[in-house]
Amino acid sequence: MISFAAPWVFLLLPLPLLVYRLAPPHREKSSSIRIPFFRHVAKAAGIEPKSGSVIAHRPMLQTAVVTLIWLMLVAALARPEKLSDPIVIEKSARDVVLALDISGSMDQRDFQSTDGTPKQRLEAVKDVMRRFIAERQGDRMALIIFGTRAFVQAPFTEDLNSLNGFLDQTQVGMAGPNTALGDAIGLGIRTFDASEVDQRLMIVLSDGADTSSRMTPTNASAIAADKGVVIYTIGVGDPNASGEDRVDLDALKAIADRTGGEYFFANDEAALAQTYQRIDEQNPRIVETQSYRPQESLAHYPLLAALLLMLGSAAGLHFAQRRRSLP
Structure with a gap:
């Protein structure tokens, strides 16, 4: 039988979603090239220039991996443990x-x-x-x-x-x-x-x-x-x-x-x-x-899974960037 010593930790599961919805978005300035005849170029192209921003979108696979990592971390904090048969x-x-x-x-x-x-x-x-x-x-x-x-x-x-x-x-x-x-x-x-x-x-x-x-x-x-x-x-x-x-x-x-x-x-x-x-x-x-049930901690398993997911995700991003940088 598997149980959790601190099941209330699962209340933290929606925390990233709340942060995403309620926290102000992260803004980042990026450098650009100033062209003296920019207006002429825009007019020739038929485009009306205006100020704006680019919103970066995370790929679905990356979102799924991050979600799994968060689930594994919360599960480890809840301290899963295996309960053996009672010993009298x-x-x-x-x-x-x-x-x-x-x-x-x-x-x-x-x-x-x-x-x-x-x-x-x-x-x-x-x-x-x-x-x-x-x-x-x-x-x-x-x-x-x-x-x-x-x-x-x-x-x-x-x-x-x-x-x-x-x-x-x-x-x-x-x-x-x-x-x-x-x-x-x-x-x-x-x-x-x-x-x-x-x-x-x-x-x-x-x-x-x-x-x-x-x-x-x-x-x-x-x-x-x-x-x-x-x-x-x-x-x-x-x-x-x-x-x-x-x-x-x-x-x-x-x-x-x-x-x-x-x-x-x-x-x-x-x-x-x-x-x-x-x-x-x-x-x-x-x-x-007197009776007691031997307990075996299983928290290291979700922690190991989260570590492997993070290492795999970092390796995937690294190889993707290398492929984009190749001519």
Whole structure:
């Protein structure tokens, strides 16, 4: 499709005609030969001498060429451009942070897989998280791991394959043996500072009680609520254990309730998969759609045509004058 960026320029098309009709004619004096006996010559020829002027007439071909040149120049000023098919860009309208507990207790093999065999907690969680990540194509996601300290394993990215790669590199104990749940939430809040969207979702998975945070989970969840971060918490492990191995379900529930999220408990791989499925159903993908049409300027084509017409016209006039000057 071809359109003009400045179609109002075509209003200039009748300008030469208006100048021709309204502007005073161009007058030019030319030299002549004075003959002392001019009156006698005129009388002998039977002509009555009188003053006058000669109006030069432009040939039709030259008029047509000049008209075409003017049309090409006006068309170039109107900025013709070729519009390609619209290109639609979908941009995620929500950012998601995954916070994963990799404390020492995640090494226990008390998680039942779908085939009934015991499985390491972290490996079962990673298998389910991979599927969850793969189903959120187009979303921006970040990965936080926490043990004694919390770290950003992967910043916000739309490349979910690389995010799964960072998840694969995660091992039990690489962030320390203890559980810093509050610090992980605080780090997630700081990670959202680089986010430009209003919809902010954090999914926190933990199998222990907070024992090493510098910021309590209660304070962290209050700050998250103030900043509009919704937190979904998932508890795995044994709530009847003692010490750091006991998952603090009450704390996880309080965090979710304070931020407007929801709390889940999963004691095997199937339940964990259902938990992520429910989170996905409650938080469908939100996108912002932008579209644009690539534009290719075509103004150089009428300019080139006008230049060729001017060069051809000048060459034609030059050769015509040379022919007239030849004997």
